[in-house]
Amino acid sequence: QYDWVSYKNLTEIYAWLDEMAAQYSSVASVRNIGTTHEGRPIRLFTISKKSGNRGIFVEANIHAREWISSATATYLINELLTSQDPDIVDIATNIDWYIITNVNPDGLVWTWESNRNWRKTRAPVSALCFGVDVNRNFAYNWLTPDETGNLGASTTPCTDTYAGTSPLSENEAKAVESVFANNIGKFDVFLSFHSYGHYMLHPWGHTRGHSVDYDLQFAVGNAFRAAVQAVNGINYAVGPSNTVLYATSGTTPDHAYGQYGIKLSYTIEMRGNGNYGNYGFVLPPEFILPNAEEVVAGLIGLVNSARTYG
Numbered sequence: 573q574y575d576w577v578s579y580k581n582l583t584e585i586y587a588w589l590d591e592m593a594a595q596y597s598s599v600a601s602v603r604n605i606g607t608t609h610e611g612r613p614i615r616l617f618t619i620s621k622k623s624g625n626r627g628i629f630v631e632a633n634i635h636a637r638e639w640i641s642s643a644t645a646t647y648l649i650n651e652l653l654t655s656q657d658p659d660i661v662d663i664a665t666n667i668d669w670y671i672i673t674n675v676n677p678d679g680l681v682w683t684w685e686s687n688r689n690w691r692k693t694r695a696p697v698s699a700l701c702f703g704v705d706v707n708r709n710f711a712y713n714w715l716t717p718d719e720t721g722n723l724g725a726s727t728t729p730c731t732d733t734y735a736g737t738s739p740l741s742e743n744e745a746k747a748v749e750s751v752f753a754n755n756i757g758k759f760d761v762f763l764s765f766h767s768y769g770h771y772m773l774h775p776w777g778h779t780r781g782h783s784v785d786y787d788l789q790f791a792v793g794n795a796f797r798a799a800v801q802a803v804n805g806i807n808y809a810v811g812p813s814n815t816v817l818y819a820t821s822g823t824t825p826d827h828a829y830g831q832y833g834i835k836l837s838y839t840i841e842m843r844g845n846g847n848y849g850n851y852g853f854v855l856p857p858e859f860i861l862p863n864a865e866e867v868v869a870g871l872i873g874l875v876n877s878a879r880t881y882g
């Protein structure tokens with residue numbers, strides 16, 4: 573029986589996605605959108621209960637060690653398909669959901685079998701070194717320094733923020749890219765689930781300059797923050813990722829906004845530190861449910877805020 577009491581490995585997550593797609597086959601489906609270096613499928617789960625809906629695209633676990641991100645993505649799928657709560661029924665019925673629970677399956681398996689702290693993919697990238705940071709491999713302003721000269725990414729294969737040899741060089745990034753490219757104009761919101769630190773980050777990462785849609789991005793991000801805080805009291809910091817967190821280039825949210833015009837594009841850094849304990853990426857399983865509950869409440873707040881804008 574699947575639950576959110578313990579973390580699940582890739583085999584368990586993929587088996588559960590299959591079961592849910594089979595059980596709710598009139599509204600849900602799961603399909604392969606790419607294959608990793610080690611031959612594992614990258615899978616897209618979709619929920620559509622009504623024709624003509626606009627959509628929200630969620631990616632999770634692009635960083636292998638951030639287990640809470642995929643646990644929250646599966647919790648979200650479960651809520652959308654099973655909850656009777658009117659707010660959940662609303663967002664499940666009136667929005668199409670495109671969810672990649674595991675952008676980086678090879679990395680996740682490596683964290684279970686060899687190194688719990690692994691971040692990147694597992695493709696060989698130089699003598700003795702493995703892995704590209706998929707969240708530095710997207711095309712929009714790939715390896716572009718900000719005003720302070722900070723690349724926010726690395727050209728050194730052995731480092732944790734290695735950007736790859738070229739934009740979209742990695743199969744994982746190509747798979748995510750295919751969802752954007754095959755659904756132009758579909759998504760009003762893009763969400764990248766990460767941990768940790770309690771941040772709700774909007775573009776840009778690659779520049780300190782304010783985006784054209786800064787006010788909208790901040791307002792909707794702030795609605796997420798308020799709805800999260802109402803559940804368990806955790807207060808996320810909201811703002812542009814470059815200045816609130818640090819410089820980055822080639823991230824999925826910058827790409828979603830810059831390349832595809834998805835204005836409401838966010839990185840959500842979930843639990844891992846704070847006054848209940850500084851666990852970092854190794855968040856104990858008893859926090860899966862409270863984290864997931866507050867994030868889903870946050871998403872309801874985000875949707876209702878977004879609806880008040882054109």
Ligand code: 0X9
Pocket residue numbers: 635638707766767768773774775776777778813814817820823825826838839841
């Ligand atoms: O460095 C990252 O990729 C993210 N932090 S993490 O600790 N999960 O690795 C932050 C990315 C934020 N940047 C943008 N949203 N542009």
Ligand code: ZN
Pocket residue numbers: 635638766767
């Ligand atoms: Zn991350």
